[in-house]
Amino acid sequence: MRRILNVIRLQMINRQTFIWTPLIVLAGATVLSILVYAMIPVDTPKYGGAGQAPLWYFFAIGIGAMSYTFPFSQAMSITRREFFLGTMLTAVLASAFMGVLFLIGGGIELATGGYGVNGYVFYLDWLWEAGPLGAFVVYFTLALLLFVAGFTGTTIFKSWGLTVLTIVWVALALVIVGLGALVTKLELWGDVWTTVVSLGALGLALWGLVVVAALMGVSFLAFRRTVP
Amino acid sequence: MTAVIEVQNLSKRYKDKKALDDVSLSLEPGAIYGLLGRNGAGKTTLMSILTAQNFETSGTVRVFGESPYENARVLSRICFVRESQKYPDDATPRHAFAAARLFFPHWDQVFADRLIAEFQVPLKQRIKKLSRGQLSAVGVIIGLASRAEITFFDEPYLGLDAVARQIFYDRLLEDYVEHPRTVILSSHLIDEVSNLIEKVIVIDNGRIILDEDTDAVRDRAVTVVGDAATVDDWAAGREVLHRETLGRVASVTVLGSLSAAERTELTASGLDLAPVSLQQLVVRLTQRADNPLKEEVH
Amino acid sequence: MIEEGKPLFLQIAEHIEDSILDGSLAEETQAPSTNELAAFYRINPATAAKGVAMLTDKGVLYKRRGIGMFVAAGAKDLLLGERRSAFADRYIDPLLAEARTLGLDASDIAALLVERAARTEGNPA
Numbered sequence: 001m002r003r004i005l006n007v008i009r010l011q012m013i014n015r016q017t018f019i020w021t022p023l024i025v026l027a028g029a030t031v032l033s034i035l036v037y038a039m040i041p042v043d044t045p046k047y048g049g050a051g052q053a054p055l056w057y058f059f060a061i062g063i064g065a066m067s068y069t070f071p072f073s074q075a076m077s078i079t080r081r082e083f084f085l086g087t088m089l090t091a092v093l094a095s096a097f098m099g100v101l102f103l104i105g106g107g108i109e110l111a112t113g114g115y116g117v118n119g120y121v122f123y124l125d126w127l128w129e130a131g132p133l134g135a136f137v138v139y140f141t142l143a144l145l146l147f148v149a150g151f152t153g154t155t156i157f158k159s160w161g162l163t164v165l166t167i168v169w170v171a172l173a174l175v176i177v178g179l180g181a182l183v184t185k186l187e188l189w190g191d192v193w194t195t196v197v198s199l200g201a202l203g204l205a206l207w208g209l210v211v212v213a214a215l216m217g218v219s220f221l222a223f224r225r226t227v228p
Numbered sequence: 229m230t231a232v233i234e235v236q237n238l239s240k241r242y243k244d245k246k247a248l249d250d251v252s253l254s255l256e257p258g259a260i261y262g263l264l265g266r267n268g269a270g271k272t273t274l275m276s277i278l279t280a281q282n283f284e285t286s287g288t289v290r291v292f293g294e295s296p297y298e299n300a301r302v303l304s305r306i307c308f309v310r311e312s313q314k315y316p317d318d319a320t321p322r323h324a325f326a327a328a329r330l331f332f333p334h335w336d337q338v339f340a341d342r343l344i345a346e347f348q349v350p351l352k353q354r355i356k357k358l359s360r361g362q363l364s365a366v367g368v369i370i371g372l373a374s375r376a377e378i379t380f381f382d383e384p385y386l387g388l389d390a391v392a393r394q395i396f397y398d399r400l401l402e403d404y405v406e407h408p409r410t411v412i413l414s415s416h417l418i419d420e421v422s423n424l425i426e427k428v429i430v431i432d433n434g435r436i437i438l439d440e441d442t443d444a445v446r447d448r449a450v451t452v453v454g455d456a457a458t459v460d461d462w463a464a465g466r467e468v469l470h471r472e473t474l475g476r477v478a479s480v481t482v483l484g485s486l487s488a489a490e491r492t493e494l495t496a497s498g499l500d501l502a503p504v505s506l507q508q509l510v511v512r513l514t515q516r517a518d519n520p521l522k523e524e525v526h
Numbered sequence: 527m528i529e530e531g532k533p534l535f536l537q538i539a540e541h542i543e544d545s546i547l548d549g550s551l552a553e554e555t556q557a558p559s560t561n562e563l564a565a566f567y568r569i570n571p572a573t574a575a576k577g578v579a580m581l582t583d584k585g586v587l588y589k590r591r592g593i594g595m596f597v598a599a600g601a602k603d604l605l606l607g608e609r610r611s612a613f614a615d616r617y618i619d620p621l622l623a624e625a626r627t628l629g630l631d632a633s634d635i636a637a638l639l640v641e642r643a644a645r646t647e648g649n650p651a
Contacts, residue, residue, distance in 0.1 A: 003300060003304075003331070006330045006331060009330055010327050010330060010331075013319075013323045013326050013327055014316060014318060014319055014320075014323050016318060017316070017317070017318065064316070064317045067314070067317075068314050068315065068316050068317045069316045069317075071313070071314035072313070072314055072315050072316055072319075072324075072327070074279075074281045074308075075307075075308060075309050075310065075313055075370070076327055076328065076330075076331040076332075077279070077303040077304055077305075077306055077307060077308070077331060077332070077376070078300075078303070078331060079280075079298045079299070079300050079303060080298060081298055082300065225283060227276070227281065227282050227283075228281055228314070259572065260570055260572075397568065398568065401564060401565065401568065401569075401570070401571075402565065404571070405561045405564060405565070405571050423534065423567070423568055423569040423570065423573075424568075424569070424570055425570060426570045426572045426573065442534070442570075442573070443533040443534055443535050443573060443576065444533075446532065446533045446534065447532055447533055488615050488616070489615075492615070492619045492620060492623065495620055495623045495624075496623040496626070498627065503529065503532070
């Protein structure tokens with residue numbers, strides 16, 4: 001247990017990776033958005049997707065955790081299980097941190113009426129339908145999902161090679177397209193949309209967590225025999 | 229003495245190649261082992277499997293009597309820094325050493341600081357941007373300061389210049405004397421390490437071709453030089469490792485040590501004796517293993 | 527200092543013997559420790575220990591409990607005896623072999639010996 005906690009400390013030795021860089025990316029994207037909003041001469045609320053910028057960064061650090069930190073952890077004589085659990089815990093903590101930032105951002109936007117220019121990066125209505133907790137879960141899940149996706153993809157790559165990874169990618173795409181075709185064929189889009197709306201952002205986020213768990217399972221299995 | 233590492237019939241096969249072929253070894257605690265062999269002979273593969281970073285196709289590995297795979301009890305007592313070790317993205321040496329301090333129970337920060345100064349490692353510069361020598365120094369420092377009961381050094385001094393290498397050998401010996409541990413040092417700079425290592429293991433094409441005390445091996449061979457006919461005459465019936473000729477002069481390297489009487493007899497017949505360094509011996513043994521010679525010399 | 531082709535521990539032992547013979551390491555004084563030897567020659571301490579063990583077996587060194595290895599009384603004489611018996615094998619036989627190659631006979635060698643001995647004895651070492 002102590003060693004797993006030490007893995008978290010290991011990941012945090014370089015504060016940049018999990019704390020500063022996402023923060024800077026988020027801050028930068030937000031400031032840019034505010035400037036753009038200020039320049040648009042319209043009074044209706046403006047919404048932007050700057051909030052997703054740090055999420056893609058989480059995808060990158062997921063890749064990095066497997067590509068660089070894992071081989072290093074082997075040199076530190078850490079077992080695979082310790083590394084996996086410690087790294088996932090770190091990702092959870094970092095995602096929670098992002099969630100908190102998201103809430104703070106939303107709070108600021110509410111209080112200042114969109115930075116005085118009626119522009120919103122965080123307080124996107126649909127995401128806050130279920131209240132601040134819901135918004136937190138949404139952002140948390142997105143960050144964690146992207147980290148785990150990067151981590152899992154890289155694990156598959158390292159364990160089984162580029163070919164297998166491509167096959168997995170293509171297979172996933174085919175499944176999605178296939179489902180889409182099926183839904184179109186059976187004219188179920190209306191039902192699909194109703195379900196999405198009733199689930200709301202929070203409901204989707206919870207399903208997202210299920211996907212996260214599945215990905216974690218896959219990467220753990222692949223990872224048991226990865227050579228650094 | 230109970231072996232600290234016990235390997236039995238270890239084989240590692242990749243699709244088309246056998247990286248390790250029926251390797252059996254028994255390593256005693258507290259000795260410095262030299263793991264010698266050509267590039268691609270299997271040294272790194274062997275060490276990776278011993279540290280559970282890679283997996284055997286068949287055979288057994290026991291470290292401290294247990295299987296090392298996913299075994300924190302065993303792994304926390306060993307240290308293996310690879311030749312081209314990866315470090316976390318954007319990490320600095322300071323980060324790397326801080327990490328080592330977290331995971332190696334016997335980590336000695338004072339020792340590490342001294343080594344950092346001696347090897348002139350820039351602590352705050354990104355590891356990505358370090359020179360090859362500085363990168364090797366980081367690995368060497370982690371291995372030395374870890375004081376891990378079994379420490380592997382996988383040619384970590386590639387990139388270190390002769391001065392830095394000598395610092396490494398000196399500090400390794402000094403620390404080993406004060407704090408004995410089992411050290412496995414892989415190298416192809418054999419003559420440089422020959423005085424350090426107590427035991428020699430030579431691996432070639434995945435097979436162990438020598439596994440002995442260094443001192444026992446040291447007078448294991450002799451080179452006899454002189455008139456080709458006389459030399460060949462003398463070498464008949466002996467195990468020849470290598471033969472070359474230049475005109476009428478032949479130089480033959482033969483396995484077996486000579487008594488003082490035999491030596492006198494040789495010089496009396498006008499032949500010269502040349503010693504065979506450990507490096508030469510290993511090279512010849514390896515060459516012979518790769519290209520089996522005819523036993524008789526005609 | 528370290529030559530190839532001869533077991534290291536033997537060479538270490540011989541160096542210690544040399545210092546006993548030339549007087550720089552006196553009887554009943556402390557011999558260099560295994561670790562000191564290892565550091566000085568930059569060799570594995572196990573090898574140094576082997577050399578010391580060999581000398582102990584021969585009776586050249588002995589152990590004083592808690593202090594270290596000491597040169598035994600009579601070690602110098604012991605070594606002199608040993609080296610003198612080996613002298614003929616080590617030095618005379620090769621000399622004769624080379625002399626034969628050069629066509630020098632025993633009386634030629636004797637004359638050379640006397641001449642060279644006079645020269646070195648005349649000049650202080």
